[in-house]
Amino acid sequence: MKRMIIAVTAIFMLLGQTAFASEGNTFRLSAGPSLFYDSVNQDAGAGGYLSLGYRVAPSVELEVYGATSGDFDVDNDLTRGDASVSMVTFGARYLSSMGDKSVGYIAAGIGVLELEADDVPAGTDDSRSGGVARFGVGVDFPLTPHLGVTCGAGFNRGFGSTDEIILFDLTTALFCTF
Numbered sequence: 001m002k003r004m005i006i007a008v009t010a011i012f013m014l015l016g017q018t019a020f021a022s023e024g025n026t027f028r029l030s031a032g033p034s035l036f037y038d039s040v041n042q043d044a045g046a047g048g049y050l051s052l053g054y055r056v057a058p059s060v061e062l063e064v065y066g067a068t069s070g071d072f073d074v075d076n077d078l079t080r081g082d083a084s085v086s087m088v089t090f091g092a093r094y095l096s097s098m099g100d101k102s103v104g105y106i107a108a109g110i111g112v113l114e115l116e117a118d119d120v121p122a123g124t125d126d127s128r129s130g131g132v133a134r135f136g137v138g139v140d141f142p143l144t145p146h147l148g149v150t151c152g153a154g155f156n157r158g159f160g161s162t163d164e165i166i167l168f169d170l171t172t173a174l175f176c177t178f
Helices: 002-016
Strands: 027-038 043-057 060-069 082-097 103-117 127-142 147-159 166-177
Touching: 027 060, 043 082, 043 166, 060 103, 082 127, 103 147, 127 166
Parallel strands: none
Antiparallel strands: 027 043, 027 166, 043 060, 060 082, 082 103, 103 127, 127 147, 147 166
């Protein structure tokens, strides 16, 4: 998973250098806690996320998003116990000014999701990887020209071998631009 994050970030930065960047801050880094909710099992778990964005137009950012969750109660062919979820997506954010003090956004991305189970039968692999699609909305509140707070909500849907994963998330984070 770490190799994938490094590779996607490197490709993202190389491709981004040829894009038409807007004036001002072009990179955005945000990190903070997340609350994940599994509507199927009605279970919640805490986690965290990290995102790196590159502005290619005044209202469009390319984004690499990574998140991990705490344990959820999972009932599938892999386990009947707790499992955690990690994901990395590549996508974009559309930004829209909401006045002088805030910026709203809509985000979408596609990537890889990994399910790691705690309680599996002996001799069985305890993880499974598949695809994930992510959609989100939120608001950025700049505090200074280079620092701010963001709040958002997202919908994450696994597909392929992780199609049983459907998670909603709430995030609050600090972000910096440079």
